[in-house]
Amino acid sequence: MNRLEATKALIAQLDREPIVASLGHPAYDLFAACDRHENFYTWGSMGLASSIGLGLAMARPDLRVFVLDGDGSLLMNLGSLATIGWVQPPNLVIVVWDNEEYGTTGGQQTATAHGADLEAVARALGAAATATVRDERDLTQAIDLALADPGPRVIVVKTKESAPAVKPPLDCVYIKQRFMAAIGNPEAATTGGGV
Amino acid sequence: MADAPEWATGVCAGLHACGSRHVVYVPDNPLSHVLRVLRDRYTDVQTTLATREEEAFGIAAGLYLGGARATVMLQSSGLGNSLNALTSLLVPYKIPTLIVISMRGDVGEWNDAQVPMGRAVRPVCDAIGVPHVTVESGDRAQELVALAGLTAFSTRVPGACLLPRRLTVPPARS
Numbered sequence: 001m002n003r004l005e006a007t008k009a010l011i012a013q014l015d016r017e018p019i020v021a022s023l024g025h026p027a028y029d030l031f032a033a034c035d036r037h038e039n040f041y042t043w044g045s046m047g048l049a050s051s052i053g054l055g056l057a058m059a060r061p062d063l064r065v066f067v068l069d070g071d072g073s074l075l076m077n078l079g080s081l082a083t084i085g086w087v088q089p090p091n092l093v094i095v096v097w098d099n100e101e102y103g104t105t106g107g108q109q110t111a112t113a114h115g116a117d118l119e120a121v122a123r124a125l126g127a128a129a130t131a132t133v134r135d136e137r138d139l140t141q142a143i144d145l146a147l148a149d150p151g152p153r154v155i156v157v158k159t160k161e162s163a164p165a166v167k168p169p170l171d172c173v174y175i176k177q178r179f180m181a182a183i184g185n186p187e188a189a190t191t192g193g194g195v
Numbered sequence: 196m197a198d199a200p201e202w203a204t205g206v207c208a209g210l211h212a213c214g215s216r217h218v219v220y221v222p223d224n225p226l227s228h229v230l231r232v233l234r235d236r237y238t239d240v241q242t243t244l245a246t247r248e249e250e251a252f253g254i255a256a257g258l259y260l261g262g263a264r265a266t267v268m269l270q271s272s273g274l275g276n277s278l279n280a281l282t283s284l285l286v287p288y289k290i291p292t293l294i295v296i297s298m299r300g301d302v303g304e305w306n307d308a309q310v311p312m313g314r315a316v317r318p319v320c321d322a323i324g325v326p327h328v329t330v331e332s333g334d335r336a337q338e339l340v341a342l343a344g345l346t347a348f349s350t351r352v353p354g355a356c357l358l359p360r361r362l363t364v365p366p367a368r369s
Binding site: 045046049055063 | 217219241243244245246247249250252253254255256257258259260261262263265279280282283284287288289290351
């Protein structure tokens, strides 16, 4: 199962849940799988997708928030898992596409190619539910659970690289504004006004 | 409760006045006064401790995407840890956040390791497009923090309030 196939399988199970995608190939594959308004594509800030997801889950407890992270990106911000373990947002689902390489930068191996176990880290730092899956059947079951049961949940998905050929919109403000409108808090309603 | 310094009660009143009900922070010694006032007097403000300042800005960005106005509180040293988050997420996406920075490295500093980043705070903010204002006295804290928040959330840029060491750690009177 490559990351694009896995992303398509995930999208097929979702309705209008917001998705925060880590920069580079995870975001490119999300765009290729389905360009929903509820997709927040990051173009920078490697490592922060899970943190953005945490803040969104805190502000909108009525939504189930999905994060599409990468193994290299999550390794850059492991402290985020400790904060998530502390805050315990029940509505946060972090999916880690673990291809054991920095796919966007030329395929250099990450530490997960040498035994680093991101599910074990997530569990140790307080995620309420964790899994590692390696095929589409197990991924589908894991997402079923994520949609039914409270988290915070971390699902490590062992994938192959998919070499995406398309990219999401480049306009950051456009991405933000259509995302905020799609999830029910349009930006015009949240800014401005007096002190 | 021990009397909180005027600047600290002002910071809390200012961030509350501009609609912020979330404070994401990495603590330092002076900011402990602010955190105590928030705990005792502003029970509607949720505080979240991040492991690193860059992470705090990520959480703040997510809060904004969900319709909330977040304040990030940090020491000046932590601004160095935050630059990629500011320059590749908050500034280009126009995601506003009120930033409260407890200064080190300015006048009154004793630790040489705090000086280079402390001196760089204002030029770095200027270079990356983050407006900043310095709170020079405790009786101006509420007003300036509230105005910085108003500008940030109205114009959709992160905006910083700097708390100099001479304000937060006044020299002992003899």
